[in-house]
Amino acid sequence: MATAAHYAVTGDKKRLFWYLLGTIGLGSIFLIVKVFEYHEKYAHHLIPGFNFHWENPAEAGHVQLFFILYFLMTGMHALHMVIGIAILSILAYFSTKGKFTTGKYMPIELTGYYWHFVDIVWVYLFPLLYLIDRSHHG
Numbered sequence: 001m002a003t004a005a006h007y008a009v010t011g012d013k014k015r016l017f018w019y020l021l022g023t024i025g026l027g028s029i030f031l032i033v034k035v036f037e038y039h040e041k042y043a044h045h046l047i048p049g050f051n052f053h054w055e056n057p058a059e060a061g062h063v064q065l066f067f068i069l070y071f072l073m074t075g076m077h078a079l080h081m082v083i084g085i086a087i088l089s090i091l092a093y094f095s096t097k098g099k100f101t102t103g104k105y106m107p108i109e110l111t112g113y114y115w116h117f118v119d120i121v122w123v124y125l126f127p128l129l130y131l132i133d134r135s136h137h138g
Contacts, residue, residue, distance in 0.1 A: 005112040008105035013095055016108070020092040023115065027085050034078055041067070070129055077125060080118050087111050 004019035045053035048068045054060040091111055094100065100108055 001112050001115045005105070005108050008095075008100050008108035009102065011100075011102040013098060013100065016100060017092055017095045020088055020095060020108075024085055024088050024092065027081055027088070031078060031081055031085075034074065038071075041071075047071070073125055073129065077118065077121055080121075084111070084115050084118055087114070 001019070001023045004016055004023060007013075007016040007019060041047060045051050046067055048064045048071070052060070052064050052067070054063045088111060091100075091108060094107075
């Protein structure tokens with residue numbers, strides 16, 4: 001996305017389009033991975049609610065709370081990515097029509113800020129939800 005913004009500033013319409021398309025592609029791959037991950041949680045009955053199942057009933061309440069937060073945070077992130085991909089798609093279309101020139105690129109720049117903010121949110125969500133050891137020792 002940063003490179004797309006650079007090409008918007010320099011007026012390179014062809015590279016702008018391809019970098020927007022690349023950003024859309026990589027964002028879409030991320031969302032596809034999330035679909036598989038959510039399906040796995042569903043298959044293992046880890047969706048909070050009536051069908052939730054955890055081996056140790058004493059831990060089930062805490063684990064279910066974790067998954068409520070997990071789905072809330074990753075779901076909100078995915079929603080913002082879908083919005084970003086929709087905006088990027090519109091910008092890619094307009095880039096093929098020559099709407100962005102050296103002096104007229106603010107929509108690309110603003111979308112870049114949005115996209116990178118969503119990226120930064122993931123930088124914090126990933127270790128919080130996937131890397132921190134939540135097991136109790138002792």
